[in-house]
Amino acid sequence: MTSVSDTDAMSWSKDEPAKVRVPWHQRLQPANLLWLFLAGILVVLIIAPMWTLVVSSFTDAKTGGWTLHNYVEAYGKERHITALTNTLKMGAAVVVLKLLFGVPLAWACTRTDMPGRNFVRYSVFGAFIMPPYLAGVGWILLAGPNTGWINKIWHSLTGATEPLVNVFSFGGLVLVTAIGGFFLVFVLVSSAFEMINSEMEDAANILGAGPFKTAMKVTFPLVMPAIIGAALLSFLGAIALYGVPALISIPARYPVVVIQLTEFFSFPLRLEVAAAYSIPLLLITAALLGLQKLILRRKGYVAVSGKGGERRIVKLGRWRWVLFAYCMIVVSLAVIMPLFVLLLAAFSQSWTTGFSLDNFTLSNFHYVLFEHSSSQKALIGSVGLGIAAATVAIVLALFIAYIVQRKLLPFSGVLAFLAVSPYVVPGIVLAIGFYAAYALPPVALYGTYMILALAFITRFLPIAFTTSSAGVRSIHPEMEEAVRILGGGRTTAIRHVVGPLLKRTLAGGWLLIFVPAAQELSTAIFLVGPTTRVVSVVLLDLSEEGELEKLAALGSLLLIIIVAVVALGMRYLGRDFMLRRS
Amino acid sequence: MKHVFAHMAGIIPALMLAAGLAGAAEMTDSEKQLYEAAKKEGSVTWYVSQTTTEFADGMCNLFEKRYSGVECNVVRASGQVIFQRLVQELQASAVQGDVMSTNDDGQMLQLKEQGALAQYAPENLKDMVPVLRDMADKENYWITSGVSPLVIAYNTKLVTEAEAPKNWSDFTDPKWKGQVAIGHPSFSGSVGLWTILMNDLYGWDFFEKLEKNAPQIGRSVADGHNLVVSGERKVALAPLPLILSDSILKKAPIAVVYPTDGALLPPSATAIMKDAPHPNAARLFENFLLGPEIAEYFAKDYRYPLRAGVPLAEGMRPLDSYTTKSVETSEGIKKLPEIQEKFRDTFGI
Numbered sequence: 020m021t022s023v024s025d026t027d028a029m030s031w032s033k034d035e036p037a038k039v040r041v042p043w044h045q046r047l048q049p050a051n052l053l054w055l056f057l058a059g060i061l062v063v064l065i066i067a068p069m070w071t072l073v074v075s076s077f078t079d080a081k082t083g084g085w086t087l088h089n090y091v092e093a094y095g096k097e098r099h100i101t102a103l104t105n106t107l108k109m110g111a112a113v114v115v116l117k118l119l120f121g122v123p124l125a126w127a128c129t130r131t132d133m134p135g136r137n138f139v140r141y142s143v144f145g146a147f148i149m150p151p152y153l154a155g156v157g158w159i160l161l162a163g164p165n166t167g168w169i170n171k172i173w174h175s176l177t178g179a180t181e182p183l184v185n186v187f188s189f190g191g192l193v194l195v196t197a198i199g200g201f202f203l204v205f206v207l208v209s210s211a212f213e214m215i216n217s218e219m220e221d222a223a224n225i226l227g228a229g230p231f232k233t234a235m236k237v238t239f240p241l242v243m244p245a246i247i248g249a250a251l252l253s254f255l256g257a258i259a260l261y262g263v264p265a266l267i268s269i270p271a272r273y274p275v276v277v278i279q280l281t282e283f284f285s286f287p288l289r290l291e292v293a294a295a296y297s298i299p300l301l302l303i304t305a306a307l308l309g310l311q312k313l314i315l316r317r318k319g320y321v322a323v324s325g326k327g328g329e330r331r332i333v334k335l336g337r338w339r340w341v342l343f344a345y346c347m348i349v350v351s352l353a354v355i356m357p358l359f360v361l362l363l364a365a366f367s368q369s370w371t372t373g374f375s376l377d378n379f380t381l382s383n384f385h386y387v388l389f390e391h392s393s394s395q396k397a398l399i400g401s402v403g404l405g406i407a408a409a410t411v412a413i414v415l416a417l418f419i420a421y422i423v424q425r426k427l428l429p430f431s432g433v434l435a436f437l438a439v440s441p442y443v444v445p446g447i448v449l450a451i452g453f454y455a456a457y458a459l460p461p462v463a464l465y466g467t468y469m470i471l472a473l474a475f476i477t478r479f480l481p482i483a484f485t486t487s488s489a490g491v492r493s494i495h496p497e498m499e500e501a502v503r504i505l506g507g508g509r510t511t512a513i514r515h516v517v518g519p520l521l522k523r524t525l526a527g528g529w530l531l532i533f534v535p536a537a538q539e540l541s542t543a544i545f546l547v548g549p550t551t552r553v554v555s556v557v558l559l560d561l562s563e564e565g566e567l568e569k570l571a572a573l574g575s576l577l578l579i580i581i582v583a584v585v586a587l588g589m590r591y592l593g594r595d596f597m598l599r600r601s
Numbered sequence: 602m603k604h605v606f607a608h609m610a611g612i613i614p615a616l617m618l619a620a621g622l623a624g625a626a627e628m629t630d631s632e633k634q635l636y637e638a639a640k641k642e643g644s645v646t647w648y649v650s651q652t653t654t655e656f657a658d659g660m661c662n663l664f665e666k667r668y669s670g671v672e673c674n675v676v677r678a679s680g681q682v683i684f685q686r687l688v689q690e691l692q693a694s695a696v697q698g699d700v701m702s703t704n705d706d707g708q709m710l711q712l713k714e715q716g717a718l719a720q721y722a723p724e725n726l727k728d729m730v731p732v733l734r735d736m737a738d739k740e741n742y743w744i745t746s747g748v749s750p751l752v753i754a755y756n757t758k759l760v761t762e763a764e765a766p767k768n769w770s771d772f773t774d775p776k777w778k779g780q781v782a783i784g785h786p787s788f789s790g791s792v793g794l795w796t797i798l799m800n801d802l803y804g805w806d807f808f809e810k811l812e813k814n815a816p817q818i819g820r821s822v823a824d825g826h827n828l829v830v831s832g833e834r835k836v837a838l839a840p841l842p843l844i845l846s847d848s849i850l851k852k853a854p855i856a857v858v859y860p861t862d863g864a865l866l867p868p869s870a871t872a873i874m875k876d877a878p879h880p881n882a883a884r885l886f887e888n889f890l891l892g893p894e895i896a897e898y899f900a901k902d903y904r905y906p907l908r909a910g911v912p913l914a915e916g917m918r919p920l921d922s923y924t925t926k927s928v929e930t931s932e933g934i935k936k937l938p939e940i941q942e943k944f945r946d947t948f949g950i
Binding site: 098101164166187268269270272278386391392393454458548549550560561562563 | 646648653654655657658661674675676677678679681682685688689690692693695697698779780785787788817818819820821823824825826827828830831832833834853938945946948949950
């Protein structure tokens with residue numbers, strides 16, 4: 020793999036105006052070395068663990084020789100195929116739901132005069148801060164078939180004995196997965212809406228199109244790249260999530276890929292079979308990315324440049340209340356209801372008893388803060404890892420996105436693919452790749468925070484890359500060309516032009532990574548060592564022991580800390596990335 | 602004031618008991634030696650699936666109290682998960698756990714055959730209840746560190762004693778449709794053994810019928826217990842000590858049925874890893890598990906104390922007063938993979 024990077028670095032010189040052969044020592048310019056260095060990091064973060072996986076999928080566990088047997092074992096059972104098709108079905112349903120939640124809300128908050136836009140923005144952000152497995156626990160409390168609050172109320176109202184809603188079902192799985200992730204759709208689509216100026220919409224109006232037709236023919240097509248990108252990320256995020264299926268799909272008896280993978284990872288460990296089982300997911304990502312490219316290539320989408328533009332909001336009249344009602348339904352499902360029951364459970368001795376002073380207690384908080392063996396340290400570890408992973412991933416992604424968008428290297432598409440590819444590797448598989456590559460001697464990182472940090476950086480590189488890439492794409496090269504004309508190098512252009520211009524985007528990206536990294540479960544579950552446990556793992560253990568009240572208390576503490584860091588971050592960066600001009 | 606005195610009345614015997622304990626727990630010479638060596642190592646890491654986190658933390662606290670200067674780290678997960686982690690570490694030659702405790706002694710036999718365990722006969726073995734001591738490895742590769750019979754739990758608010766199931770096969774009665782909770786044999790060690798036992802008793806037909814009752818499948822047995830406490834499910838497979846301590850100490854609406862076809866008695870086993878990073882602390886810890894502090898701690902939490910002469914908690918029935926069944930260790934290892942596979946095929950997960 021290093022040989023590829025070498026050729027990349029060499030062909031970098033092709034970008035120079037004069038196509039003469041350059042002596043080797045001149046190729047070792049600081050800029051070239053930087054690209055080499057970046058390529059090296061990508062090798063460490065992505066290629067080495069993935070390569071280990073691919074190789075092991077064709078490796079005979081006993082003899083070490085070449086074999087296809089792992090694939091036979093991975094796909095030779097009907098149940099294993101079912102898990103795969105179930106996952107695709109679930110992923111598709113989640114995408115639809117996330118778009119139904121995210122796109123109208125994004126439009127409502129950025130382009131209309133709907134009341135309560137800031138409230139909706141804050142609530143959507145709340146949905147993002149709440150880890151999917153906590154939302155899952157909230158929904159178990161709400162929609163457990165026999166004791167869920169919704170069902171209890173339904174029973175007492177109607178006298179029925181059958182549950183009205185059951186979280187342990189396909190629908191429950193899809194809903195809980197979607198509410199944990201539609202924030203990404205909201206943010207990506209919102210920022211696209213924000214970037215469009217109204218001149219094109221005005222043109223449509225002048226030519227006689229009404230507001231609805233304008234929205235359909237002009238506004239939405241302009242944000243299509245963002246919607247497609249968001250749909251893609253939503254799908255990949257949904258199929259790779261571990262926590263929600265662990266909570267819901269086992270009782271729902273709806274097997275999905277991540278659960279099937281835990282079977283391969285249980286004793287006797289069949290790493291090779293698991294690797295084989297996860298390869299099609301990688302192929303699906305590649306296909307989806309290709310599809311996205313194909314769709315977007317056919318049309319020019321550069322509607323955003325360094326020039327300012329007027330952006331006007333749509334007056335909805337009485338429809339604004341309809342839209343508001345819809346937004347309220349979405350945020351209730353996603354945040355208000357699960358958060359409310361979760362907080363209530365955190366202060367309850369027994370969550371089923373409901374509100375009453377007798378039932379009130381602070382002992383759950385005392386337990387998780389001072390008595391539980393690992394939760395206190397886990398809180399610190401999670402936050403520290405979140406900060407480290409977000410910072411490193413953003414810096415790295417900015418450089419890669421710049422190379423890719425400006426086509427500074429041949430095969431930059433490969434770099435883009437690499438940077439996005441970790442997203443589809445189910446966290447557990449990524450963890451095992453990392454485990455195989457780095458846990459053992461000579462690297463021997465098992466049981467350290469370093470291996471978690473590296474894995475988190477890799478896992479969130481796609482988000483960092485997507486954010487940075489969208490940002491770089493929105494900047495017209497003319498400004499950097501000005502730097503180049505005046506004699507500045509690429510690095511100067513990045514430092515003094517691209518970086519500052521993207522400060523807000525990058526800050527947003529940082530938060531987009533910090534929050535999920537501080538809650539990360541899917542990768543952490545196999546990489547935590549005895550003394551490096553993170554909150555998510557402790558929470559999952561509590562759920563497995565059925566300690567929902569204590570879980571709710573620890574979850575609430577995690578939420579409070581994340582909110583505080585996010586608030587600090589926003590303050591330090593000067594501007595609130597969610598609350599744009601309104 | 603009366604209140605205070607009532608409390609005092611309880612405290613005084615407790616104090617006397619504690620004083621008696623302190624006397625009984627004078628350190629022996631070999632213990633002192635181990636302690637000194639353990640202090641140099643600084644800590645012990647305990648991989649445990651035998652108990653809940655809360656209970657294991659309590660045991661660790663007692664250990665740290667007795668042996669100040671030796672830190673005790675609990676790593677708790679369900680049986681198969683802990684085992685898998687350890688096997689992973691063994692393959693990586695990066696063993697981090699010093700001591701492991703599980704409810705599936707089959708795991709211990711496998712580790713022993715791999716040569717992963719250290720041989721050790723703790724001093725306190727001599728004071729153990731003989732029946733329990735004899736359940737362990739004859740060559741001292743592991744000790745018995747507890748017995749938590751798996752029994753039937755039911756919610757007392759939703760089910761009367763008369764209605765409650767009497768034996769395991771009652772779980773398949775259609776009247777419990779949507780009301781049974783069980784664990785998963787691929788996650789929980791003791792559920793694995795239970796699945797084998799049911800198959801031995803009733804054939805796979807038992808699970809075909811159970812499947813029609815749409816049981817809620819959790820990962821561990823503690824999960825099912827809590828589902829019954831909350832009323833989400835009416836009956837479940839659950840470990841006896843959890844049911845007793847919740848119903849007596851926390852007044853939770855849960856009660857126990859000792860199934861007439863036999864409570865499953867999986868002996869919990871504890872072993873020291875051959876490559877334990879802290880071998881002396883590990884020995885000190887294993888010996889401590891059989892000591893008087895833990896015996897008292899077990900008895901208080903409605904577990905069977907391991908030491909002879911420690912009285913059972915009130916409300917606990919002696920082990921020989923009801924039917925219990927065990928799965929032979931080597932038998933368990935042989936049958937488990939196939940049983941897990943069948944379970945997955947039947948329940949689809």
